[in-house]
Amino acid sequence: MGRKGGHKRRFKNKNNQGQDGYKKFKGDDGYNEWYYDHPIFEAYYKLQLEEAYFKEKPEEFTLFWNMMKEKLPVVFRINKLTPNYQVFLDNLKDKDFIKKFIEEKRKQLEQQGKAPTEGQQQKEQEGEAIEEEEQEAEKEAEEQQNEDEGNGEGEEEEDDEDEADQKEGDDKKGENNTKTFEKFEFSQEEIDTLQINNIKFYPDELVWQINCNRTQLKKSQLLKEFHKYIQRANDSGLISRQELVSMLPPLLLDVKPDDIIFDMCAAPGSKTAQLLELMYTQGGINTKGAVVANDVDQKRAYLLTHQVCRINPSGLVVINHPAQFFPTLQDPTSNQAYDQKFYFDKVQADVPCSGDGATRKIPTQWRNWNTRDGQVLHPLQLAILQRALTLCKVGGYVLYSTCSINPIEDEAVITEAFRRASQGSIELIDIHTKFPELKGRRGLSKWTVCSSTKKHPGHDQEKKETVADWLKIYDNFESIEKNDKLAQFVRDSMFPEPEDKMTNEIKIQNTMRILPHDQDTGGFYLALIKKNSLINWSKKGLPKTAGSNNEEQSAQQQQEQPAQQQVVDDYIPDASEIPKEAESLQNVEGDAQDGKKNNKNKEPVQKENFVTIPEEDWQNIKENYGIEGIDQSLFVVNTIGKQKVVRLITEGAKKFNDCDVKGVVNKVNMGTKAFERSRETFQGIQCRFRICQDSVNLIAPYMSKRKIVVSEDDFKFFVQNKNAKYTEMPNQKLKEEIAQLGQGSIILHCPTYNDNLVCQNFHQSVNIMISKEITESFKIRYLKQLF
Incomplete structure (x- = not known):
């Protein structure tokens, strides 16, 4: 779930000062140093993770924290539903494919007499840079004008990697009008080491990783054509560029061809597409299942359709609702006399989160991080999880995930769901045995609830203050002082149970944390929950909120709603349970915080x-x-x-x-x-x-009519000739067969490839009725075209 935008401003004034007034320093890679330095952020996670994961090797925390500052490598997944995708896969299996690709392109340019000299390359690069700067400046001015005029519409959604590319480019602009290209460029020696490596835990060799980051792939002159090749494959639906950890939730749901799956927070759609790919890979044309993809933002819901439709899924349903308030539907075909509700077989709840595990993709987290964000989102995440469990059938599964490494958004949400659910109605499945080659950390059985006392302290204050000056720690909910403003979003549901209950009853260790330094990924959290029976939710009224008169609040709750009231499997949260501040914190693909979300456009689609x-x-x-x-x-x-x-x-x-x-x-x-x-x-x-x-x-x-069987050569001919005149067709017999059908839509079916081309037959010609993007896919797969 998510939208593009929200972190595009440089926060720069004439004195090169940030909004907080401290000076910004330019790093070697173009980012400002403060993006990669937040002592409160670091202190918080040292407090949360060090004892559980780094006690025996304290130096490992440094490895973890340094990896949080590195850019992500490029990862993509091949769409197995695409006929003849093996041609593309075979290219990737060649360890020297990138090197050979570049050498082939150089030869092609030399033959055409277009190979640029070194000076021409530098001049072209600088010209492109200036043009890019001007375009970005115009775009930012237009966006600012839209905001000033109250245009609440978000920017256009892209896939995971494109979105991150755009954010990186936007964050680096504005420092000056000169670009240093050398830091993006590779030497021939470095190109020789570039490889595309298969990710072993993902089945069927479908996921591949390039050992360079997005910026290098996109900005390097030598890799420019290879980047275009990858982009063409992505635009056509042959591959999906997606962060590695975000591919885990669909895999863990163990999708079946007949499943009806609810993807509660689906935009921009990469996980939705993956669910459908897994479903159709098993079922083929006999697939009966569906993925109901939901998003709260109406524009993102429309863009989600565009994103997912690249794989042409008949099992896709796109809807627009707040996930936690999704309505209860009735199933007229239900054979359960006691219950006529409609239930999903499986539910994917990749919930809105602060995204502090996504610093490698969204570096502005280093400026914006605050404990408040996780606390504000916690009740929304809990409400979505409870609704997910309610909508799931008995015997079905719910996959809860975030791109946050904050236990308040992760283990605390799972723990509170178990507190509220009737005993034995839900259980956590151990997912650590699913993929032996994937390194995942066990979920935390204890954590600390605390609030940051200030925002980013700035470089000048970094060495003058201690953790105690930055974080206020709460031993338990009852210890919070009345009217403590720092604790205004702290709730009783955020605190852990005793450790023996966490491990023996809830079994929180069955959940998984992915830490960036373990396998060069982003940070991620996953929990797979099985629903064993209808759930009697313990509806105790609103969770107690710190910073107010808890005695008065409790008395009011008892008057409004009896403490022991039970609601059988029909939980829909009260809107007052979720802070209004949560509405302004959205995420990108379930990850990145967006503190500038505009919510003026509230009308449903x-x-x-x-x-x-x-x-x-x-x-x-x-x-x-x-x-x-x-x-x-x-x-x-x-x-x-x-x-x-x-x-x-x-x-x-x-x-x-x-x-x-x-x-x-x-x-x-x-x-x-x-x-x-x-x-x-x-x-x-x-x-x-x-x-x-x-x-x-x-x-x-x-179909038995207007479908013509063609050979491999004839199929390739039409792929090469979008508008083929009768006089140009090499196969006379095929030309006569097409002419006999008369005008109208026809299909050319190639049994060898088990693929089809839609054409429009006219008096004297046959036109291929496919988009430019799909045409590129055909050329890659059947003509083995690289450029």
């Missing part, structure tokens, strides 16, 4: 209403394309608008849609484009709808 395709249109499609063996009810149209698009959904998506009996779900999108109404200007076309490339591989097996 217009509800989309998806219904089965009208009978007349279905008969027209069915007869023209010879479709048999697939249920009409899986083709839906949106009643809002002119019904131009027919979408294919799965049985799981249909069930979810049917269970919204009262129409309370804010639906944004469903399934994948199957057919689109043809333009009336096309004369001689019999079918009113043309086939869409998005779902052609799912529909083609059920």
